[in-house]
Amino acid sequence: MDGGQKLQWRVEGMDCAACVAKVTKAVERLPGISGVSVNLMAERLTATLAAGTASAEAVERQVAALGYTVSPLSGAAEAGGHHRHGPTCSHDHAGHDHDHAGHGHDHAGHGHDHADHSHDHADHGHDHAGHDHAADARGRAAPAAHGHDHDDPADAARPWYVTGKARLVWLLGGLVVGAYALSLALPHRFTYPLFLAATLVALIPFGRRAFALARAGSPFSIETLMVTAALGAVIIGAAEEAAIVVLLFALGEMLESVAAGRARDGIRALAALIPRVAQRMRPDGTTEQVPAEALSIGDEVLVRPGDRVPCDGVIIGGRSALDESPVTGESIPVTRGPGDPVVAGSINADGAIRLRVTRAASDNTIARIIRMVEEATASRAKTQRFIERFASWWTPGAMVVSLLVILVPPFAFGWDWWTSLYRGLAVLLIACPCALVISVPAAMASGLSAGARRGLLIKGGAALEAIGSATSVAFDKTGTLTEGRPRVTDVLPAPARSAEAVLALAAAVEQGSAHPLARAILAEAEARSISIPAATDQAAIPGRAATGRVDGQRVSIGSPRHAREEGADPALLDAEIERLESEGRTVAVVVVDGIAAGLVALRDEPRGDAAAGVAAISALGVRPVMLTGDNPRTAAAIAATLGLEAKAGLLPADKLREIATLREAGAVIMVGDGINDAPALAAATVGVAMGGGTDVALETADAAVLRDRVGGVADLVALSRATMANVRQNVGLAVGLKGVVLVTTLVGITGLWPAILADTGATVLVTLNALRLLRWRGAAMPQ
Incomplete structure (x- = not known):
């Protein structure tokens, strides 16, 4: 929105795709709000507020009314929603002129030698927080057709069995088990109130949430369906089944919360790779212990053997083997020395090294990976979008079917009203598409996390x-x-030329180039102790050649094809060109004033x-x-x-x-x-x-x-x-289980508690199945 202000908030307590749908729907209903995006894994809400018609306070009140904890993120985004760049960063990567030396190669297709030529990471500085990578600008991860209870933020640091959800399960379980135990010895009229109490204990928080969701624009939430079905069961005298329904619902909520926490732990584990403290060098050569996040670009840091690297940096002293497997997955330690880049989270295996910090803590490799994975989980696959559209029609349609089950059979099939009402309530519980909707994002989140590891x-x-x-x-x-590290293998001069002179001319026009082939020519000239003359009027012909003037002569170095196009026919060297190329070498022709002066052959293994x-x-x-x-x-x-x-x-x-x-x-x-x-x-x-x-x-x-x-x-x-196979399994499980229970309910084989089990049970099963992807170890590849 032009002129709008893009803001971000941290929303704590979301544990499933339904939570995303609830927050999205509620915020979108506010006037002057657009571009609403809710990221489950990052626990982040982004929205654009129109000037004069919307306020951050209104957004916070709306989200808090749903029971979540919301707090603003300062400096996370800027007006208009455009992401920020560092002073030298450009998104027009195609415009980087790395193509200037021809050599018969498409130099736009050649890569930098990352080991020998490290980018100054500090100069790029993309602000990921301000850049929404989600494929859908609206950021929906699930339709607002259903919902779930969400986590209490205070429970984040507690064991799962002492959280608020767990305490509710233990209370309901105690009441239900106690009531059944007493029913073995006492008449029904004495135990029925215990089942009724268990039902009411659960319906108070669930009913409150259902009411809040209905006011926020989500009337067909699972809370609404479950509360309606449980109250109906109590009214028709089936309090025992109502108690089991609410117990199974609470149990499913607790297990789903545990599973969601485990999925999010995969990202949190990446953050744990950064040590809390670093040994910063003082000007006098001593060290001081400082928090890793306090390091600034340009600081010098000592990394001792066995320590984790606390920052992205460049080695300025010492040499050591670094285990980069926590970051890249590469199991073999790599030797690094002065001038080599290192990434935060690597483990220093043997020697002490000194680093110069090249990235702030908020923008190091680990931080960027975490942000990218979080943002990736907000981008929805085509299959996921289809499932969400289908689910948005499923719940209202199922409610219509439930009503028909209640009203039609007494007239059409002679059912009594108690039976039709009971079976209609069971259909109402089957109506929630929670397991279906969560089946895709749960698998995708696990797949993305497994890949990042x-x-x-x-x-x-x-x-x-x-x-x-x-x-x-x-x-x-x-x-x-x-x-990407080619080396010169042969320098073949034309008659009356020397190899040294040909190499000197080639190196002259390649000066200043960052291309791997150019660096290889310059390195060979340095290795032969050749004095490189100055060049003027240097230019590039993308994908073809590099040119310049050396001592008044027009010099170019490019492919044999380019040499012929320029009229410098290297016919005397054709046999050597064919031999070298057949051996897998790249051949460049050095042309001086329109005459082929010699060949430079390079090979990149x-x-x-x-x-x-x-x-x-x-x-x-x-x-x-x-x-x-x-x-x-x-x-x-x-x-x-x-x-x-x-x-x-x-x-x-x-x-x-x-x-x-x-x-x-x-x-x-x-x-x-x-x-x-x-x-x-x-x-x-x-x-x-x-x-x-x-x-x-x-x-x-x-x-x-x-x-x-x-x-x-x-x-x-x-x-x-593997991920898409998991998705298909999840969808089949969710739809199949509900379909079976729907049929058995309509014919009178199953009742209320199997109906809710079909929902919560399927939700737990698809989530646990998705978590299997976290153990994925990759294709069978040699290490």
């Missing part, structure tokens, strides 16, 4: 659902299938798990394809080694066309480094970035593989399929 970050249920349906996976080559990762993808029935700007011979050599199809010689626009062609056959996953592949990532059904936790890897694509392993893509597909 293994370094697989997925931005929402829609992406998680789409990944498993992919028919093909398109890979960029450099930095994705390969290490495939990742250690690339072949196994590609094989795992093929084993899942998904077609792997490599898209590269490299020449066909080099691409074919690497593709043969890895066991996949190759599309070579592609410029950025060509990659987009290839993606479009693949999409004609089905959903496509595009895997890139997350830095230069933004157009192709956006064009695919699902874009997956491999970037070791860098800003762009977390921001650009729909998913990110933090382990920097090709096998992570197979894990994503396997996780998606």
Whole structure:
């Protein structure tokens, strides 16, 4: 809303998708409120307030009236709802000019060498809190057709068996069991009041909530249905069954709360990876112990052997092996030394190291992962949206059916009114779609959490659902299938030229480039102690070449194809070009004043798990394809080694066309480094970035593989399929159980308490089934 103010609140006490629906519906009814989004996992409410017609106090009163604890989050969002950026951040990742050196490659498809070239994370500073990643701007996670009791915030730190919900269950259980025990020895007229008391004890809080929900716009909540059915049972003299109904309802609420807490614990466990304190260096070389959240960008920190790294930073002293498995899922410790980046939550295995902090505590890798997973749980899958639309019609329809069961059979089938009323009340209890609605978000939340634990970050249920349906996976080559650390293998001069002179000219025009191939040429010149001359008028021809003037000569370095297009026919070097390319090397031609001066051959080795990762993808029935700007011979050599199809010689626009062609056959996953592949990532059904936790890897694509392993893509597909299988099981269980009980109720086999058991029991079963995903360990991949 133009001119509106976007605010956020923390809402404590929500424990299921129905809670989200209740809060959403209630806040949307307020005048001047738009853009309402409620995030269950983050316990966060976001809304845009029109100036002069809405107030934050009105929102807080409305939410508090439902029984939740609400508190404003200061500085969480800004007017207009646009997210903020740091001074050098741009969302136009496609516009980053990393393409300038041609070498016959589509340099827009090449990745940065994350090990050797660390982004200054402090310069990007995305404000996630102000950026709503939810797929639906309205943020609904469930229809407002039903509801559940919610947790008391004070219960968060207590064991489940002493919470308010548990105490209600113990009280009701004691009354019901005591009444049944006494019924064995006492007449019915003495025990009936005990069943009646148990019913009334539960109906007081449930009735109060049903009334509040009806006033807030949710008249068809489960509380309303349950209270109506229980009161009806008491009226017709079935207090024993009414007591069992309210006991089972309370028990189901308690178990659902426990399950929801366990699901949220998966995210809380990530926050626990950050140590509470850090050893900050003083100017005199001594250390002081400070809270980890007090660290600022530029501070120096000592991390001793066995300590967890308290911040994102860069090593400025010492060398050690770091166990990054808590963050990326990579089980093998990696050696880091001066200049290497480290991420918060890693474990320092052996040597003491000193770090310079590059990110504030609120924006380190762990914090960003937590925010992304929380936001992902608010994004709904297509299946979930369909279920919610279906459920919104289910409850009113079922209430009509209940009324018909009460009114029609006495005339049509000769039932007595007591029987028709009793069975109609049972149908009323079956009417709640709680188990059906929670079946999808419970599985999605568990799948997203399980993925995050293994370094697989997925931005929402829609992406998680789409990944498993992919028919093909398109890979960029450099930095994705390969290490992204090419090295110069050969420098072959033309007659009358020396190798050193050719390399010096190539390095001159590559100065200032951050591209891996350019860095490899500069590194080789440094290793040979070659003096690099100055270059002027440096320019890039995206995907083709880099150019400049050196000592008055026009120099370019690019692919053999580009050299021929410029009129510099390297015919004398053709045999060497063919040989080098057939060996999997990338060949660049150095051209001086329109004449081929020599060749520079480079090779970027495939990742250690690339072949196994590609094989795992093929084993899942998904077609792997490599898209590269490299020449066909080099691409074919690497593709043969890895066991996949190759599309070579592609410029950025060509990659987009290839993606479009693949999409004609089905959903496509595009895997890139997350830095230069933004157009192709956006064009695919699902874009997956491999970037070791860098800003762009977390921001650009729909998913990110933090382990920097090709096998992570197979894990994503396997996780998606496991999650969707869990969803299908949950939906079948919820609908099937209710259908069976509906039929048995109508024919008189089952009564009230099996009806409520069909609802609360199914809700608990689908939630527990969803929690099985938290034990998911990934596709069978070599470590």
